[in-house]
Amino acid sequence: MSASPVHLDAATAAPLHPVARQALLAALDDGWADPGKLYGAGRRARQLLDAAREAAAATLGVRADELSFTPSGTAAAHTAVLGGLAGRRRVGGTLVHSAIEHSAVLHAAEQHVAHGGTAVPVPVDRLGRLDRGAWSAAVGAPGVAFAALIGASHEVGTVQPVAEAAAACAAARVPLYVDAAQLVGRSPVPPGWSVLTASARKWGGPPGVGLLVVRKGTRWVSPWPADEREFGRTPGVVNLPTVVAAAASLRAAAADAVAEAARLAPLVDRIRARVTAEVPDVEVVGDPVDRLPHLVTFSCLYVDGEALLHALDRRGFAVSSGSACTSSTLRPSHVLEAMGVLSHGNVRVSLHRETTSEQVERFLDELPGIVAGLRAEAGVVGL
């Protein structure tokens, strides 16, 4: 019999926070009505929505009317990018973004380009750190409407110089959008941004809730057909019970964030050290110092990424991979590609509030044998 499953893919979705579950169940009774309607049930729904917005805004340190709930983190990212470009159409048609943005941001950029716009990617170094000089030059060029920078890489954990990038944007009078999906609920977001997005399932909220924050004074126009809900930024009625659960769990996660980071960072250090020492021919990627507390990525030479994920899954470990063979497009992760690091045999491990040191040790105990087994099967031992 195998041991109980170990979820090590919090960067995709963390298990539901108990506070989220409790809030979700409670809100199902009162949160079914349309918050825009002028009868009792509608007013109760409105109160729940207002309270959720106030709580989420207070946690992020923004005004409640700057924050909208979206149907997902992806929807929030699309809306942020396209709205930022639409709001500054008269200034120009160029979007500047890092080469390691989330695919949701890159897909919005692709649509912008398909419609005649321009997108300028800014490179990163081998550790996944933004090229600051290239960023400043790119945002300072004429015709830049909007700039997008991921707060910290969801694939390799490298924290980006948001404050410095924001200063360059401010000097060029270009609004900055920060994709804070891996920061919100875990780490503080540096100031200086104009637009921010996050995704509830990353902090233990339910799937299907995103946050979009647009600071007052930002020239931003919704790219969608008109709809009065959520301050006109994102169309459609919100899924109120999940929004309530997202806001409640965000407050809980943020309250525990410092302690959780202090608990998880040494576990990531442990993974970095033991993987390097005990798995031959492995490359641990990402910045070893300026990194997320809960995420680590490594690539195993000569190992098929998909085979590795399946082998780990059979032993009860759920992880993610940036290897080409694990993607629907069969292309390697654009993040690993931009960094110039080994893309096959890639594993991303990301921890959450339920992760224990025993689970991490068991993973580390089993990993070298699993990798060795796959290498033996492929006949690549000793290469």
Next chain:
Amino acid sequence: MPGPDPVGGPDPVEVLDCRGMRCPLPVIRLARRLPELPVGAVLRVLADDPAAAVDIPAWCRMRGQEFVAATGEGPGYDVRRLH
């Protein structure tokens, strides 16, 4: 052993056709073949898997071999044995 040839137009002594193979097979073929060639020799790997463009230079860095250049046709990747 003598060091690598100085910079010049590297003529591959051999072409390894890995077209149609997926990651990590082209890198495995490269790792098998290169040590069988003399030090200083250049091996050209043809590989149409997009991951090869990332993984062949990364392998060279990890193994201390020289990634000479990518060539458009194939696409090909020239690697020089340094040790």
